[in-house]
Amino acid sequence: MKAPPFRYHRPSTIAEAVELLATLDNARAIAGGQSLMPMMNFRLVTPDDLIDLGGIEELVGLTEGKSALSIGAMTTQRRLERSEIVARQCPLITAALRHVGHQQTRNRGTIGGSLCHLDPGAELPVAAAALDAVLIAVGRSGERLIPFAEFSVGLLSNALSPGELLARIELPKAAPRTGVAFVEFNRRPADFAVVSVAASLALDAAGRIAQAAIAVGGSFEAPVRLGAFETACAGRRPEPALFDVASREAEAIECVGDDVYPAEYRRELAGVLVRRALDSALVDVETHADA
Structure with a gap:
């Protein structure tokens, strides 16, 4: 399918784009178009006016x-x-x-x-x-x-x-002695993730956790932070038993599922990926500390 007819605008300033968005009744802004254009072609969205931000x-x-x-x-x-x-x-x-x-x-x-x-x-x-x-x-x-x-x-x-x-x-900016990791599971390379995990781990001079951040994607409408673990791990040593706690917290988060990947599967997968991400982030810290 092809997109329905629309009027095309290409403003050159933020002020011009904002004015168009504020005055046109059914307008959408387009950035790279990697998501919006397929949605328009499938008639999932049907804007009367398309505001191209590429000239700003x-x-x-x-x-x-x-x-x-x-x-x-x-x-x-x-x-x-x-x-x-x-x-x-x-x-x-x-x-x-x-x-x-x-x-x-x-x-x-x-x-x-x-x-x-x-x-x-x-x-x-x-x-x-x-x-x-x-x-x-x-x-x-x-x-x-x-x-x-x-x-x-x-x-x-x-x-x-x-x-x-x-x-x-x-x-x-990342603090000193910070390691990061991003891991995901998808059916094929470059597909959207079934579940993904972003992890950041900062250690103090004694090798204890100064700050941790873990976000899980693909399980719900928006990414979910493992806030309880992030708070509890401060001042602790980054040990396998501690990372297991994070894995169990991930397995308890609210998930949505479908016929292919039920919620229970996504929760279990979240637990596995959180453990992998923390292990990788720790290796990343140690690698940079030795550099």
């Missing part, structure tokens, strides 16, 4: 601050994947991007498009959840900061208000 230069790029990276929402996934700054300062994003589709997909797909689409099987929302990313939305009234934990309002639905667009994403 101020939505593209990466700025390194003292404690965070600021990434324009229209920055492509491939550019971030190849960025030395991202690999050094926010390696969990680099690790997640290695699992996103094919290279051709990442050439067009954008970080903002993926986060706004919020597919449960997508990798970047899981990494953003683990990193406590902050999203900066822009509307007629100015900027609004949205913690990523508050960004999902349901399946494939985000907290942007009518007339708002995502302008940039703020990601904290």
Whole structure:
């Protein structure tokens, strides 16, 4: 099938795009188009007006601050994947991007498009959840900061208000002695994940856990953080028995299922992948500490 007729707009500034979104009744913004165009072709969404954000230069790029990276929402996934700054300062994003589709997909797909689409099987929302990313939305009234934990309002639905667009994403820099891992299970390489896990593990000088972050994706409408384990593990040594606790917490999270992958299967898989992710993150810490 092909998309139904629509009017095409290509603004050159954020202000122009916001004005279009605010004044057109049935408009959608398009970023990389990797998700929206197939949905339009299948008539799952039928906008009367399509607002192409590809001509807005101020939505593209990466700025390194003292404690965070600021990434324009229209920055492509491939550019971030190849960025030395991202690999050094926010390696969990680099690790997640290695699992996103094919290279051709990442050439067009954008970080903002993926986060706004919020597919449960997508990798970047899981990494953003683990990193406590902050999203900066822009509307007629100015900027609004949205913690990523508050960004999902349901399946494939985000907290942007009518007339708002995502302008940039703020990601904290990794602390010293931090290891990361991103693992997932899918039917075929480049498929959306059945379950995915993003993990970050920071150790203090004594080798104890200073901070841990674990997010599970694919199990529910939005990524789920293992908050109880993250709090309880602080000050503990990263030992197998402790990681087993995280695995059991993952096996108890709320899951949705289908005829192919029932909820019980996804919960068990979440437990397995959380253990693998923590083991890999610990190895990553030790590798960088020895470098």
